[in-house]
Amino acid sequence: MSKVRIIPLGGLGEVGMNCMVFETDTDAIILDCGAMASHHQWLGFDFIIPEFTYLKSIQKKIKALVITHGHEDHIGAIPYLLDEVEIPKIYCSTYAYEILKFKLNKLNKSKANFEFIDINTEYVEGDFSFSYYPITHSIVESHLVYLKTPAGNILHTGDFKVDPKPYINWEINWDLLKNKNVDLLLSDSTNSEKAGRSTSESSLYDSFKQKISSATGNVFVCCFSSHSPRMQLIFDVSKELNKSVVLVGASMLKFFDINRRLGYLRLEGVDLITDENKIDLSSNKNVFLCTGSQGEYSAAMSKILRDENSNVKLREQDTFILSALKIPGNEINVRYLINSVSAIGCKIYHHGSDNVHTSGHAYQDEQKQIFEFFNPTQFLPVHGDYEMLRTHAKTAKDTIKDINVIQMIDGQVTVFEDKKIRLIDEVISARKRWVRGREVGAMDDRSLKERKKMARDGAVFAFFFYENGKLYDLPQLHFLGFECDAEIEKQIVEDFAKDLRAKPMVLEDCEAVLGRIVKKYLGHKPAVRCKIGS
Known part of the structure; x- marks a missing residue:
């Protein structure tokens, strides 16, 4: 029997940015491609998205993108994915499409081939076949996905709760699912630390x-x-x-x-x-x-x-x-x-004692209900930070005695073979990237380090005419993000001019010297940039 590689690019080890790859030797499908809110608004980012390097490396295998529902943490990165990776087909509901259409139009992107899904209808893409079923969440047209693979059957719950009386009629249909043979369950871990049931x-x-x-x-x-x-x-x-x-x-x-x-x-x-x-x-x-x-x-x-x-x-x-x-x-x-x-x-x-909100994610008793109904032999907790995943894994073991559970995080690789899962040593790149308008950058690049430094310490810009150790006039300094006392600024300029005249310096040396002088007088070192005229 063939094996299936399961690789999360986002959403496991953190809350948001959900994206998972299912891959055989010849074919691959992607489940969701979401964004994550930037928790550092002072850096000026709109949100965070996954890195798509691995998807580009398996470009020829990719058959489709399968969308569970229309929340940002499941579809928010799709416009940027389409810039870098060719996606032959996007499967989604009409509701998710309407949200995506708005995003694509806003960014002047139109290259996407959508397939609108029907409930309980089987779709085939290469080695995979899958079908959608309704499930209750805080957005309509949320779905769980039943996936048939050469290695066994997988059920991914998507985001869900078990609400006996949803306010809008979109709920799990147990009758449609009762005959599904589930070998591997992937399920929403968001509220795994909360005992009991979520309120309706x-x-x-x-x-x-x-x-x-x-x-x-x-x-x-x-x-x-x-x-x-x-x-x-x-x-x-x-x-x-x-x-x-x-x-x-x-x-x-x-x-x-x-x-x-x-x-x-x-x-x-x-x-x-x-x-x-x-x-x-x-x-x-x-x-x-x-x-x-x-x-x-x-x-x-x-x-x-x-x-x-x-x-x-x-x-x-x-x-x-x-x-x-x-x-x-x-x-x-x-x-x-x-x-x-x-x-x-x-x-x-x-929220709390005032009863003005209820979660769209399942609590422990609802998670147990899913385990008991589908009775899987294998389990991968998804959609949560590390502690959420760990607690969900414990609930699985408490509910099904002999269940095989693997807890993984972004970039790790699990192999599904002969209806069993195992974690292998391989790790692929699953870095995060920031988005600001139409601009996308790596979370570990130089520009991010500069943003952090300027946000924390401000910046100093210096302009002066300088050539072969000869300074033609005193440097002009501009301080951004903080104020500098006029007398201290005068001392900084004089010390900097003295060092510039002492010996010829290249740009990098000028910036290093100015940084040391500023730190001596201010007690902290801002970002420093010099512009040299000649």
Whole structure:
């Protein structure tokens, strides 16, 4: 029996940037290709994506890209993948396509061949055949993928929860899956450390109704724009309470449009305002549905708090509901968001005891339910940081006595052969890359080191006329990111000029000398750049 190599390029050992390769001797498919939020906004990155060096090395094998759902951490890197790797076909749902189409158009990219999937339909690409099945998550048209390979059958859950009463009718169909023979299970580890079961999305209705009905002013609900069930829930509560719903933020408007066109929203009787110029703040009957739940600087809520939105104001008598979890790495930004709202004096509700959010990822008992239903003999935990993966592995062993579990991270290689998995010594490059607009760079290149240094210590730029050890005038210094006392600057210039006159220097020597002098006077060493005229 042939063997299948399984290689994660992202998403194992960290939260986000999910991308996995399944490869035989002749063929390969890619499952998802996502981005990861940059936890260092001060470096100026939009987000992080995987490196595609390995995919380029197996270009001739690649048959297709298989998309589980439309969240950023599963599709966000696709426009950049298409720049570097030829993907013959992209399998995805209509919903994921609508999101991808927007991304590709925004970046003026159009070279993509999409295949829209149907539920319980088998697709064949080389050595692989696969089929899609619905599963509940915080975005509609989420799927698990059942993959038949020469080495055995694989089931990848995608991101999921087991919700007995989802707010939008998109749930796991156990009847379609009950006869599936699963040798190897790959499953979402995000909430593996949380005992019990996640609460149902429908359970939030009464909580939101109570909080919105008791509000004396306007209500601001901050959540992910892609959360279709939450959007519908807010519409329904607002309709019952005779409140107007105001959509704030470009992403919120974009997802509203996609949901509306694809028929996922019930809008009859909803007083919806999409034009901010038509808002009557004094009515105190508005529910603002805003982006920015992770404290993103450019999101709608952050702009409101900085008073950069002339039509939308958060006032002391208003109520603020943070209807989202903190993504790991965003804790400081979210805390700053809450403190900024608190400083205004608003009533604040957030996840925890306030029951204004439920996760789209399975807790331990739901993960056990998946193990018990499919009864796999092999297990690879996916989609999580190292501790999430480790805890999920323990749950697997506690649930199925003889299950073979391998915990791997990005760049490692697992071989699936004769319906069994084993980790091999081979490691492939799985570096991260940053994205800023249309610019892409390696996370370990020189430019990143310079960004970090300038963000931490500032920069000094020097301009002077200099040739063969002769300095024609005193250097002109420019300080960026910090202020320098005029007297200290004068001392730095005099010392630098003295050293320049002492002996001829090349550019690199000039920068090293200036760096030492600046550190002597300031106690820290900024990034240093010299421009020499002659």
